[in-house]
Amino acid sequence: MSVDVFLSESKIQERIEQLAKMINKDFAGEELYVIGVLNGAFMFTADLVRHLNMPVTIDFMSASSYGDSTESSGELKINLDIKVDIKDKNVLIVEDIVDTGLTMTILKKNFEARGPKSLKLASLLYKPARNTHKVNIDYLAFEIEDKFVIGYGLDFDGRYRELPYIGVYSAEDSQ
């Protein structure tokens, strides 16, 4: 068993710079509240904000979604909420992956209810093959096939989040 590089560190960083340019343009002259969704998005959030040039407030939250993947509604369990008040603020949610889309569908609803001035979503990855809840991703880095990806924040049983690249398991041994 080994890990094959699927998206290299340089490819990820290059794409993040492109996304940051779009965000800088869209929010020129505005303030932005960046909310990273733990745990997966910690690295993407950290790298993305380095390239933002407007006044930025950064916070994190942790939430788990529960629900039948075929249902459009689901429960959101907030394990850690943001400490900032986002009413009348420009908010950018930063996520590592939109898979079925359930988590972001209900998290966005939860955030909308807090009355932000604007609410946008940045996601590093999107897997269309697994999507059951259509979510509008305003800033998407990569659309990927239905592969089990790890690294750059994404885990397998809590491991591999520290890798600077995104990898997939390979049955081949690396030796």
Ligand code: PRP
């Ligand atoms: C992952 C990911 C998203 C969610 C996406 O989180 O970070 O929050 O799953 O899946 P969905 O689109 O099917 O709802 P996970 O629960 O694995 O937690 P983690 O971020 O701590 O790894």
